[in-house]
Amino acid sequence: MAKSKPVTDSPRAEVKIVVERTIYPLEAIFGAAYIFLDRCYVFLDAPDATHVTVQLRARGPMSKAELAALGGEFENELLAQAWRHAIVEKHRDQLADITTRALAGALGAPPLPDVNADDFDDLDGAEAFDDPLGIAVPWEEKYGKAASETAAAVPGPSATAPASDLTADARKK
């Protein structure tokens, strides 16, 4: 439980809040205090092992209503921080697991093993280039000669009779 009490008789406007640590862990109190550092002066004290007092002091003039609102906002933030802390504690293992998977995925697939020159030492020259099916023979060596002979045997357009000779034969008929 958190009890806030605006103090207006002080020369500087401030509000004091007593927080029970059994309900609000110290991490939640720190989280809420950190958020309010830019809005007011925050002072924490631990009068005993189970309580923490939070003193919020205005940076400038502030009415009693504004002080009460400031204290209320701090208590709301305190509750939000405590709930957030509880969620993080409850799902700590899952969060660590997800983070680990994300980091592992960002590294990419494992690389292929490097190939060294030493890996080919056991292949001597004869065995390395034994090619019974002739796969390593260049196309020109394997088919080049036969292809040139075929091209010479088949008559091309230049071997046919000219069109003028054909018309002359037709006139004779």
Next chain:
Amino acid sequence: MPTLRFSNAIYDGKAIDAATKIYAGHATISCREEGEYYELDVSAPDPTRAQEVADELGNYALALSIEYKKRA
């Protein structure tokens, strides 16, 4: 002369040292340990200025203490 009392259950000693060094140029600051508290006396020719420095020093020490505890 404002006096700040920081509980060692809340505030980190290193954070208070760091904050004291930061604000040493703006006021005269003396620090001592009293049981479970660090006590700081902040003095300046202008009392308003001394109070302002003390308030800012308190905020800075709290912020550093929270950050140190987060890292630990």
